[in-house]
Amino acid sequence: MSLNRRQFTQGLAAIATTGTASLASAADVIKVGYVSPQTGALASFGETDKWVIEQMKNAFKDGLSVGGKKYEVQVLLKDSQSNPNRAGEVANDLILKDKVALLLTAGTPETANPVSDAAELNEVPCISSVVPWQPWFFGRKGNPETGFDWTYHFFWGLEDVISTFTNGWKSVETNKKVGALFPNDGDGNAWGDKNLGFPKPLAQMGFGLTDPGRFQSGTQDFSAQIAAFKRDGVEIVTGVIIPPDAKTFLTQARQQGFRPKVVSLGKALMHPLAIEALGDLGEGLTTEVWWSPSHPFSSSLTGQSSRALADAYEASTKKQWTQPLAFSHALFEVMADVLKRSKSLKPRDVRDAVAATQLKTVVGVISWNGKGPFRNVSKTPLVLGQWTKGKRFKYELAIVNNESAKAIPTSGALQLM
CATH class of the missing domain: 3.40.50.2300 (Response regulator)
Structure with a gap:
């Protein structure tokens, strides 16, 4: 298939977070791919991502335990350039070259949909957000009877x-x-x-x-x-x-x-x-x-309230808080929770842990237990x-x-x- 032949690297170099690679063998590292629009017309949706990834260095400084084994965590950030074709290409790089255990993506259908499609095609678990669920689900030709096998989404709907x-x-x-x-x-x-x-x-x-x-x-x-x-x-x-x-x-x-x-x-x-x-x-x-500092939710990962998360961002960057901040943070909350519960790093074990998620996050409860419109969708408030x-x-x-x-x-x- 054409997607599987796109095995060349373009654009942003991967950003590795947490730990020093030289201290761990490749077998002791979990690679997590993250695709968002860092440049282009939709770059405002990805503006907070690098700050959140820096925040994750502290959260994951001691690594994560999966199936009883401790791993270093590396987050590989790729820029979709606000372009659907580019999003699909870098997603395939992450899957086929970097061998990520899990894909995260956010920032309108132009990024999240092609990344989710690449994950579904290659049977790699993927968690997406910041797209109303209908453009994500129906825009990808989702079947309401069966849903998707590898891709899960949280956000509000039309x-x-x-x-x-x-x-x-x-x-x-x-x-x-x-x-x-x-x-x-x-x-x-x-x-x-x-x-x-x-x-x-x-x-x-x-x-x-x-x-x-x-x-x-x-x-x-x-x-x-x-x-x-x-x-x-x-x-x-x-x-x-x-x-x-x-x-x-x-x-x-x-x-x-x-x-x-x-x-x-x-x-x-x-x-x-x-x-x-x-x-x-x-x-x-x-x-x-979708989110504000006055939302009555807290992070399961850092314990920060919505207000504390916004204050930390503003103090560090000297910029005003913006809504994607919390959803980028929540993607990592879910990622950490999923990996801690997974039996192993095998794709099906990680995917099964995603499907079993029931987590209170800084954007509200995220759960794919059948209460959403479809089994791959968890709704957040608006x-x-x-x-x-x-x-x-x-x-x-x-x-x-x-x-x-x-x-x-x-x-x-x-x-x-």
């Missing part, structure tokens, strides 16, 4: 973001006319799907939807979408777009006199740097919140956030609706732009 966004929209006065920005990619096609995505539930709730059709990410002209929204009197804009597209759309909307009352965008607005780059266009934008003028940073993310996850506290109410 039903959660639909519920979260509409709960917020219902709390303010609008004409319930919604304009959609759904690009021609894994997320956009899932969000715009007539049965799985936004159209059907919005119609059932009495929202009108204007969907001008798919467009390519990186487009420089949103005039057609803006004209359609103005024509239909749209007061709410939603969608799932990359940060550069959000800036292009919002700038052109302002220039062309289109001022919606609510803008709720997935993917583009979760990162503080993306909001800062918008200047005064950033204030009042709303987004899904709430609505709004960017407001900050005290410590230029903009800060306030949680403004928690109807879908009451355990997560709010810090305000949704305000019209």
Whole structure:
């Protein structure tokens, strides 16, 4: 198969964490592969990964015991470059050249899906996150009757973001006319799907939807979408777009006199740097919140609360916390828990330990025990956030609706732009 022939190394050198390789034979080392977008249009999803891997050096400094034997842990980080083909290539390098015992991956379908596919094809256990479960499962042609054998996923789903966004929209006065920005990619096609995505539930709730059709990410002209929204009197804009597209759309909307009352965008607005780059266009934008320092969860690996994890990151990097931080951390929580429970480093033993996971993490409970929509999917909670003028940073993310996850506290109410 073509994937199996891609056995050459490209791009980032592997980053090894924990211990000194010269002190251990190859047989005494566990290699864990991690693939995420370190560069490219989706790099904000991987910005915290190197910091988390550095944090893991201390967590794994004494190694891990698997089946009664102590091993050094090495984490090999590869850059997908925000490109699906590249993601598949580096995943195969990790599997075929580096002989990793377990693959971890995160950061939109463009990275997580091809990595998961490579793991499934080569029968290597893989844990993924930071993709709504429908684009991950159905985007990979998953069969609801059988699921996957080697790949497991934790994150929220489209039903959660639909519920979260509409709960917020219902709390303010609008004409319930919604304009959609759904690009021609894994997320956009899932969000715009007539049965799985936004159209059907919005119609059932009495929202009108204007969907001008798919467009390519990186487009420089949103005039057609803006004209359609103005024509239909749209007061709410939603969608799932990359940060550069959000800036292009919002700038052109302002220039062309289109001022919606609510803008709720997935993917583009979760990162503080993306909001800062918008200047005064950033204030009042709303987004899904997968995790925040106020989430009432703690790490099973380090014992840090959500607040402590965010504080440690900010103190060390001098940067504002960002949502992928906790999910990168949680991937390592699950990895450590899985390996400690595995009978051996044989792929099937590791895979069986993944499937048996029941763990309280910094992003909530992760379990593949049949309570999710499919046996390969574990869901995490979701709430609505709004960017407001900050005290410590230029903009800060306030949680403004928690109807879908009451355990997560709010810090305000949704305000019209």
